[in-house]
Amino acid sequence: MTSTAAGVDAGPLYRTVRLIRRFEERAIDLVRAGEIVGGIHPYLGQEAIAAGVCAALRPDDLITSTHRGHGHVLAKGADPARMLAELCGRATGLNGGRGGSMHAADFSVGIFGANAIVGAAGSILTGAVWAKRRLGGDQVGATFFGDGAVNEGMLLEGFSLAALWSVPVVFVCENNGYATTMPVAQAVAGTITGRAEAFGIPAVVVDGQDPEAVRDATREAVDAARAGGGPRLLECRTYRFDAHHTFEHDVRLDYRDAAEVAQGRSRDPVEIQGARLDPAQRAAIDAEVEAVLAEAVEFALASPTPDPADALAYLYASGLRPRPGSA
Amino acid sequence: MTSTAAGVDAGPLYRTVRLIRRFEERAIDLVRAGEIVGGIHPYLGQEAIAAGVCAALRPDDLITSTHRGHGHVLAKGADPARMLAELCGRATGLNGGRGGSMHAADFSVGIFGANAIVGAAGSILTGAVWAKRRLGGDQVGATFFGDGAVNEGMLLEGFSLAALWSVPVVFVCENNGYATTMPVAQAVAGTITGRAEAFGIPAVVVDGQDPEAVRDATREAVDAARAGGGPRLLECRTYRFDAHHTFEHDVRLDYRDAAEVAQGRSRDPVEIQGARLDPAQRAAIDAEVEAVLAEAVEFALASPTPDPADALAYLYASGLRPRPGSA
Amino acid sequence: MPRLSYLKALNRALGDELARDPSVVVLGEDIRVAASNLTAGLLKKYGPERIIDTPLAEQGFTNFATGAALAGLRPVIEFQIPSLLFLVFEQIANQAHKFSLMTGGQARVPVTYVVTGSGSRSGWAGQHSDHPYGLLAHVGVKTLVPATPADAYGLLLSAVRDDDPVVLFAPAGALGVRADVDPTELAAVPIGVGTLRRPGDDVTVVAVGHLVHDALAVAEELADQVSVEVFDPRTLYPFDIDGLLASVGRTGRLVVVDDSNRSCGIGAEIIASVVERVALAAPPRRVTRPDGAVLPFAAALDRAVQPGREQLTAAIQLVMKG
Amino acid sequence: MPRLSYLKALNRALGDELARDPSVVVLGEDIRVAASNLTAGLLKKYGPERIIDTPLAEQGFTNFATGAALAGLRPVIEFQIPSLLFLVFEQIANQAHKFSLMTGGQARVPVTYVVTGSGSRSGWAGQHSDHPYGLLAHVGVKTLVPATPADAYGLLLSAVRDDDPVVLFAPAGALGVRADVDPTELAAVPIGVGTLRRPGDDVTVVAVGHLVHDALAVAEELADQVSVEVFDPRTLYPFDIDGLLASVGRTGRLVVVDDSNRSCGIGAEIIASVVERVALAAPPRRVTRPDGAVLPFAAALDRAVQPGREQLTAAIQLVMKG
């Protein structure tokens, strides 16, 4: 465990993991209440990764996210209220209610979108970072994906392009042990780090439950990448505390036993980081987070839903108006 | 160089490389003569690989081939006359004139098709071998592909499935230095063997100009695979003596200099293997090959072209007759 | 008679084929635990050698299934989401579909692809809500979209037994449909044969998949104004044009309702195929998704982009006037 | 006036856009040596930073281009063969096309995809001879198929400048077309606007891509029997239905000739869009590839599967009788 002067920089990381934790819990409540349609893929248990990675990025650095993306979006600096409004399908949401949980994006803070297709975003982020540098910037990028994604050829093509063209991308694999119900040991031939190394990409295994360990590993990777060292991969070992998707709250799928889940939940990133704060500081942050989220929920639920007449607004950036489906 | 009792088993391998060499030279003549439409991707210079790999396979073992596939098809035992008829678009061709150079197949001798999509065949062959074993056989398979193909995600997915499910497949990479005009050093991040090793697949580099070296390496891989050891990869280092495709005979593309080509051509698999025979034996084989090819050319050119009325024969295995394009 | 759900019917068909033919194997993501319920109970009965969970490598395992089919098996693949067909389009359209012709009849590729829950699932948003059956029909891969439990059963049976690649779309909007079905009457439904769901005199409505039920509801609603015949093609490719012409020949009017994008969709195909052959009493109409549709997340927007009963009603009324 | 070939026109358009706009970059296989000639001379002029040879990783570099576009560049991708669009279908239809709507207008994806040599190239056989423009039109990606050098130039210009993904098909059968062109008159051709290639009174023939030239030839051949109007849509999506209706409104008869598969093809779309709006004097006709066509290798078979002048002539005669 990396040591920090307690209460000095432990606070911001704690705030982020706590914010994500409580955001997800509120979001699950809103799924149950029918305010979030379609359910969500909860990020519970993996908060240290989003928090640690984004703490090592600059505001103008870029990320892409996944179907399990709320943590990344919050950690990179999107407004929790507009994020929640997005999940509730409101016009005030980050995407105007057009994207929802799996497509939340905020280009103003470098969030180039969550992506619902496993393995797709790696090359997108690589191209985006490459372009930023072409245009004179010195941004780096981080792209999140799961242990399931490393089996997608298109992700490996992203490794290849980033390595070949020395694009400063940090590939962040969140190995939570399962792709939906598929255990990583039955799905991944070889190793995850080995897949990056095959392309000449340095790769390390990181404790994905410890926000500071993730942050420190990311810093190293980011510094190297920004200095021209090309891409890096971090395999963050973690555990998904809750369901693959909230539909599992209703339909029991039998793939992890109770002992394993209990073991997995025993290393809680919120507790790990919380223990680095003095109790008063922690309580103050907790209270502040509750206030932020209370306001976020209120904002989201009070916001208008978009007008169905505008259902195809933004379909074409050029303004082309599509022909309707009936006339 | 592996030693062989000269003239004992050097002969068959020599015959194969010589057959491929002369077949390709005749095929190029037929392209020039307008008898082969659409041109070909000559296999000249790479003959040792097809010959060596197929020498280590049983007749009922399976292969898939590539756009540069004539050598594989001949080495695996297809009839040169029917192969040439296929290239000439004749009804007597292996595929009844429906496939041509890039799709030649002969399922009766385990040739599950050349494939015109780079990187596609690896998973097809893996599935085919897996199925054969499910059905009680003990076949293994070899799938050929180039140095360009290792950048295709779908090929890497094939590595993954073969490794995961321990399918006895030999992945044969013919590294001829270029994907069309793209030099391997600019296209392949990391190494080719490393890409296999990333999935836990043992991989070796082989002298792809020496038929016996290829055969011996393949034997080892096949034996291990057949015994349940899962897939292997051979990276056969070779050099393409001629054009990427015969269109280059008309259009000069500037990507390899004369010195490099001369250097590459200096290690000729036909000469390397030929030197292992006594001159009389070699001359006898040469003469026999010429006779076979003379007959093949005659057969091909004398064969009828398929009837355009049957243009869509075989479109559906179930016999569904497609609606015509005009009526 | 027992009630049978659409999803259960698919599950039963798969189980029956696994029992009947040892060369049938099932591949897909999360099929051991039967996340979608398509494969419920099958792991226990047929074991992990035939109910095979794949890693997330759709292109790889689609080609793998093609190879297995070439070598003599009959793989069934489940895709969890419709856009995975985009991802494996090369593997289906350019490989599986083409092997038979390209090899001059040496090869057959009996693979069935099942999309359990195609179209919108409400709230799954832009990348999970497509209905790309028209793409398969265009390239000429057999394309089935059953509307009822009995057809779901019977068409999946036929798909598995067919010697060509077949895609079966199970629309999310149909998965919950239940019907009284005599189990002994469940049988294979031939590919390429449509069926009249409701007789009528004034206008033929062709409805695809779950929209068959909407079309029937609209027909009832309008019963005192107009006599609507509802034709369910069941198979989009090959399309039962003769069956449809028999209906349109009588009614002289045509409306197509289909939950896919308008341009080059199955609606266009149906209209073109009809007007090439018979003269209509009024211009035909399509009720579809808009051109190039991407489903927005917000519930009301998601619904607004899909064809519904109101638009169908309006189209029928228009055609009756025209 | 100097003669300009179609391929040279594309090359010039690309060069002009590279010169005009520093955010334009070109990605593709073998484009430095300009294997297809699309990029001839461009490496020397613009360097390897803007003329970028990719490894064989089409899905990767297509998404890479999407990312680069999101970040402010205007990538142009060359695909050497049409079936590569199958391979990257998810990346175009499900990613590039959907970003704008899904992000609520935060993002734009100005990427141009050029297929140099679509359709049959005679002898390239089953996996290299497709004409999948209908697939792009169905998902709603802007789809251009220029027929002449001036349009090749002008549409490529518009594609590169457009803020959405655009696919431009350059049919193999058109690459060699040459025309007298005043270089000073080369200009952007707007997306979505068709053009009358030949006026006529009796029947409107809509011809796509290289078939425009065949349609013109057939029209001349038939000139003393029937007055054929030839409409070149130039853009298949969005389709210039108003332009076409103006023509069909006059002639009252319609034939579509298009080198793609019949079911759910652009021919179906054109016929459906017309008959929804105007009554025809005779049943319309399509001349297309057959359903599900796979091009066989042998030259005569390859030709037999593509629509040709004979079939077009027959269709025109049929429509004139009908």
Ligand SMILES: Cc1ncc(C[n+]2csc(CCOP(=O)(O)OP(=O)(O)O)c2C)c(N)n1
């Ligand atoms: C290409 C693709 N295949 C399948 C799916 C369906 N799916 C969504 S999430 C998921 C599991 C992903 O596992 P992993 O990458 O480990 O991420 P995790 O869910 O564990 O965070 C699957 C199969 C998809 N969205 N995209």
Ligand SMILES: Cc1ncc(C[n+]2csc(CCOP(=O)(O)OP(=O)(O)O)c2C)c(N)n1
């Ligand atoms: C997926 C795919 N991309 C591109 C092409 C066009 N193409 C055909 S062969 C070739 C080069 C292949 O290089 P390599 O794999 O090294 O094989 P080689 O030609 O050297 O034998 C290319 C780019 C194709 N057929 N398929």
Ligand SMILES: [Mg+2]
């Ligand atoms: Mg996971």
Ligand SMILES: [Mg+2]
């Ligand atoms: Mg090569």
